[in-house]
Amino acid sequence: MIRLNAKWTSYPYIVWMLLFTILPLLLVVYFAFTDSSGAFTLDNVKQSALYIPTLVNSIYLAALATLFCLVLAYPFAFIMSRLSFSRQKMMSMLIMLPMWMNFLLRTYAWQAILEDNGVINTLLTAIGLPPATLINTSGAVVLGMVYNYIPFMILPLYSIMTKIDKSILEASSDLGAGFFATFRRVVLPLSLPGIVSGVTMVFVPAVSTFVISGMLGGSGNYLIGDLIEVQFLGNSYDLNAGSATSLLLMVVVLITMAIFSRFETEDSEEALV
């Protein structure tokens, strides 16, 4: 008889983890602390301090995008969770639909829309308005991030909100809570785990993106992801420096997430008092 809880069933996963997660991580650490000859050095790490302004800008834009995603996705996910089952299925289908198209292609499309001679500016000129500078701005980068990553905010929020039974909202109303009180005292605390995972799933890829900033941000919106890309694949190839920058980014992301999740748990504990 095969016991599904037998230890050996987890071996493929462990092997996978070792090969494709742990090992690459160790390699990054190794290259970050060595020079091209393989000798130990702190120069790469010290040098990556130069990139802190870039990193701060990356975090700023990613945080802004995450915030927009949250503000847009939250009411949407809530309304969606209150729809009938068949409509819910249709809505999640519509959310997933753009993801069937290649990420690069979608971003190209935005390029075509935002360009100086693009769709929007053509329309603006046609109705006699002056053209606007849209492409190569940090706004375009944030827009690209929001557009590409909002499904990752909607889906965890939606899945947690479907678990909030209608009768719980009715109970809140029955006990005297109006719309905003029900939101603040019931819906918000119950959806916190969804907010935490949604924010994580949007912020992490947004802070390390290079495609979106490269295609929509122009030269003025050089993000940490672009930097790493150039160091690994571009003309300033430097495996060790690139590893150090990656390491810096990882550490910063980890710290940000730790602070964030801490803040969230404290907040939810407060709600209990």
Place this chain on the structure above:
Amino acid sequence: MDQNKKIIELKGISKSFDGEQILKSIDLDIHDKEFVTLLGPSGCGKTTTLRIIGGFVTPDAGDLLFLGKRINDVPPYKRKVNTVFQKYALFPHLDVFENVAFGLRLVKTPEKEIVRRVREMLALVNLSDFESRRVDLLSGGQQQRVAIARALVNQPKVLLLDEPLGALDLKLRKEMQYELKKIQQRMGITFIYVTHDQEEALTMSDTVVVMNGGLIHQIGTPQDIYNEPINAFTASFIGESNIVPGIMHRDCLVEFAGRDFVCVDGGFEKDEPVDVVVRPEDVDIVAASDEYLCGKVTSVTFKGVHYEMRVDCGGTTWRVHSTDFTPIGSLVGLRLTPEDIHIMHKSDASGVKNYGGAQP
């Protein structure tokens, strides 16, 4: 029970969902400090009626009055009624204390008073030691008590209970029936209770409202409902009964099962076809003789307190409850005294809307 003071009035309330009419213009008065039970099979409209009073469903037609004022358009959070939901609907992110305190916090009650009133309520439902427990770790019965305390702490004028004991086991259910009745009397407020369990309705209520197919069939005290069912539906839904067709020859004389019987009912037209209801426990088993309806025992089931028997009398099966054992195959007589025979007008399948003189 203050019989003169109407706390809630339903006047011609109708409601349809997806083209199906759930409530067909019902009228109902509920008095102050009354324990009213809406009783009926699932789909009869009892829960919809309760949800209309709670404010979660807006009626299509008719008026809902609270102390004489129309409240059709008043949202639930502004009504002086509170609800105990069928599935408890406790807030999973709050502990027992905070669940109960929820309503008080919304109206900015001073902390000291919150503590006092929540503790008082938890004592009332015997949950004093559970203040800081998580609600999802409580048993069904305990969750039910939290739900009751959470509703009562707001001192509502009316408490609505939607099949609150449905998920509990039999023993606990009996205990809770007794306790709910006690709580209702102690708090001195109106309870409107929805159930499909006739025994529950008879045990707790001052007034039972029998519903079926979106209509109210009968309103009355448990004794009225049980002893004087107004139609075949009420008779068959409440308790067990033998319902046989008969003809009312004149006042106090009815013919059924091929014989004439003296009864105590009157006011029927001459030779009107009627339904005759006889409760199984009212039938006395006697030795077979020409004097009585006679038949052969076809089955005997031991039910604890009594034996349930089926007696075949010329093709009609009579259900009889008796504490004496009679073997299968025995020929027995069934003695019916005039008080055991209840005569009812024939009702169409959809039921009737006149509910006789049973209204208090």
